[in-house]
Amino acid sequence: MTETSLLAQAARPFRALFESDAKEGLLLIAVALAAIAAANGALAGPYHDLFHAELSWSPIAKLDTLHLWINDAVMAVFFFVVGLEVKRELMAGDLSDPQALRLPVMxxxxxxxxxxxxxxxIVGGDPQLDRGWAIPAATDIAFAMGVIGLLGKRVPLPARLLLxxxxxxxxxxAVLIIAFFYTAKIKLVWLFASVAVGAGLVLLNWLHVGRLRWYVLGGLVLWVCVLHSGVHATIAGVLAAFAVPMRQNDGTPLLENLEHALVGWNAYLVVPLFAFANAGVDLRGLGVGALxxxxxxxxxxxxxxxxxxxVFGAVFLAERLGIAPRPAGTSWVQVWGLSALCGIGFTMSLFIATMAFGGDDALYEQAKLGVLAGTLLSLLFGYVIxxxxPPLEQPAG
Incomplete structure (x- = not known):
């Protein structure tokens, strides 16, 4: 075997990583590690000041730090893409079939x-900590699917679709939890303005207005209104996405094309930027006991x-009770592994942590530590399983 062929063979596993869905998950891992390194090294001061120092000027007084602009404005794009994906799935995807919906909903x-x-x-009813109850309830789609990408054909397609x-x-x-449980003091004037703008976007859809710019403009106005209403501003992203028509008047896909146009920006700019700004937990002086x-x-x-x-218990009970079978061609061990990967909270968990403990630096750092530790363990556990x-043996004949 030549030296060139040996190098090619050695590089094949690494090439496979970046030719699959794994690259998004790998990018998030790299960004999280970079944030932790910055928060614990010589750049700790500049890192903190970059995101938390008060801006000398901001077009919106409420957003007076870069951290707030990222979490309240940039992340609205993330939730807009989530809204587009959810609407497409509800209208024409896996969530549009009530029978297929039973297992994933359970x-x-x-x-x-x-x-x-x-x-x-575990927190024992401590009122100071109770606000974080929803932090471990979320799953990071990009991260979890990135790990699945690393595994290639070892995970059957129906199992991937279930995850x-x-x-x-x-x-x-998670969006409903944010809207109903992490809402500040409501300002009725701004809330009514949000409802009016949202109704206007729905009216555009009902009138079959296919010009994307009107939905973008309406979405921006809606975001400003929701930001000042007391409801978290990122909810505006989901609401605006639901107003976007599936198709233009000539039949050209509008929602799907918009989703495809934004998904790259979301995966490679929005989410990594959020991760870098929020994953930098300060580990200096902390022992293992801090966990x-x-x-x-x-x-x-x-x-x-x-x-x-x-997740595993729900799938097991659904099959045993005849409600819905587990994914075709998937063993119970593989279902177990998929269930473990659902513990990769990361983006959404960190986001909920900012709302639960954003006003208390000490608790916020502890929350980030818990999210990162839980995500890492779930990632490793799910990947190894x-x-x-072994693949599920198919019956002969």
């Missing part, structure tokens, strides 16, 4: 309820144990 619901219950049980659909339903639940403080332990346990037990799981 799995997603159990995978949100059990982590929240574990969190509440994706559970994560999408999970996102719907066992009530808040990080509750979050990590919710993600690693709660997600895994909730799926990597070692």
């Amino acid at each position: 799995a997603a619901f159990a995978g949100m309820a059990l982590p929240a219950a574990i969190f509440v049980a 994706l659909t559970v994560a999408i339903v999970d996102d719907i639940g 066992f403080a009530p808040l990080p332990l509750a979050i990590a346990a919710g993600l690693v144990i709660g997600k895994q037990a909730g 799926l990597r070692l799981a």
